[in-house]
Amino acid sequence: MLRIGKLADYGLLLTNHLAKTDKPLNTTEELAAATHLPLATVRKLLKKLVDAHIVDSTRGVKGGYVLARAPSALTVADVINAIEGPIAVTQCTGHGGGCSLSQGCDLKDNWNYINQVIGTVLQQLTLADMAERVSERVIRFRDID
Secondary structure (H helix, E strand, O other), X not given: OOOOOHHHHHHHHHHHHHHXXXXXXXXXXXXXXXXXXXXXXXXXXXXXXXXXXXXXXXXXXXXXXXXXXXXXXXXXXXXXXXXXXXXXXXXXXXXXXXXXXXXXOOOHHHHHHHHHHHHHHHHHOEHHHHOOOHHHOOOOOOOOO
């Protein structure tokens, strides 16, 4: 089963809320309440998202968090990379990857292609796209070669 990790899923939940909110800044507590995530998890994710320049933070009593760019300029791949690192569907498609069978594996090139296709789609899917319900919009992807 291919799976996006729980923390990446939660990171997308946080960034989706930030993409949809009208508030100029959102506190950690507000984000935890709005997404129903534990406060400690929200803090951990926000640190990773700030470090990756996906979210900006403002300190102080009137501080909080906001997306660093417009939702249309941030992608699902950006968030996943910030939380989990580069997208890799198998060990051999990861950075530094390869398994004990990689030298004689007939599928390595195919897995690299599959990884590229999935990465391309996730790079084209923006946070603005994710903020809309699929039933309300058909998402069209550019050609994948």
